[in-house]
Amino acid sequence: xxxxxxxxxxxxxxxxxxxxxxxxxxxxxxxxxxxxxxxxxxxxxxxxxxxxxxxxxxxxxxxxxxxxxxxxxxxxxxxxxxxxxxxxxxxxxxxxxxxxxxxxxxxxxxxxxxxxxxxxxxxxxxxxxxxxxxxxxxxxxxxxxxxxxxxxxxxxxxxxxxxxxxxxxxxxxxxxxxxxxxxxxxxxxxxx
Numbered sequence: 001x002x003x004x005x006x007x008x009x010x011x012x013x014x015x016x017x018x019x020x021x022x023x024x025x026x027x028x029x030x031x032x033x034x035x036x037x038x039x040x041x042x043x044x045x046x047x048x049x050x051x052x053x054x055x056x057x058x059x060x061x062x063x064x065x066x067x068x069x070x071x072x073x074x075x076x077x078x079x080x081x082x083x084x085x086x087x088x089x090x091x092x093x094x095x096x097x098x099x100x101x102x103x104x105x106x107x108x109x110x111x112x113x114x115x116x117x118x119x120x121x122x123x124x125x126x127x128x129x130x131x132x133x134x135x136x137x138x139x140x141x142x143x144x145x146x147x148x149x150x151x152x153x154x155x156x157x158x159x160x161x162x163x164x165x166x167x168x169x170x171x172x173x174x175x176x177x178x179x180x181x182x183x184x185x186x187x188x189x190x191x192x
Contacts, residue, residue: 098121098123098150098178099119099121101150102119102121102126102150102151102178103119105145105148105150105151106119106128106145108144109141109144109145109147109148110141111137111140111141111144112137113132113133113134113137114130114131114132114133114137114138114141115130115131115132116128116129116130117129117130117131117171118130121178123178124177124178125175125176125177125178126151126175126176126177126178127173127174127175128173128174128175129171129172129173130171130172131162131169131170131171131172132169132170132172133167133169133170134170135159135170138156138159138170138172142154142156142174145174145176149179150178150179151176151177151178151179152176152177152178152179153176153177154174154175154176155174155175155176156172156173156174157172157173157174157175158171158172158173159171159172160172
């Protein structure tokens with residue numbers, strides 16, 4: 001007779017052993033997953049702390065540089081203000097000698113027989129009134145004054161014949177613009 005073995009408890013034991021192995025594998029895998037997740041979380045916290053530390057150091061450095069930046073901005077504003085004041089002073093200085101320069105040019109250009117009765121000057125333009133014995137003296141005077149470096153846009157407004165003390169005199173009126181030394185001439189309102 002043949003001996004019979006009961007394989008059912010062996011299969012049940014094998015199944016239990018397989019479930020235990022599976023349980024251990026699941027436990028180890030889940031623990032390993034948790035450890036990896038914790039390690040990844042730790043790395044992220046480290047990165048966040050590093051970035052926060054970097055931002056704090058950067059913010060501290062910016063705040064430390066802020067007074068220097070504000071001082072530099074105030075110095076730049078002060079420099080711009082000083083440059084503007086310098087330009088104004090240069091224009092005022094150029095205008096201070098304008099009357100002297102115009103009068104010197106007018107006297108140098110004056111031919112014999114011509115004299116001045118009035119000179120008006122405001123720093124940008126001037127007006128001259130005078131008298132002459134003849135019209136040719138006025139023409140020579142106009143030519144010479146036109147060649148001056150301090151006078152531009154010269155216009156002869158009028159010439160009048162007037163008799164004074166039994167003499168025939170010619171009165172004239174001229175006006176022009178002043179060419180200030182070292183300063184760009186301002187554009188007239190019509191040229192803008």
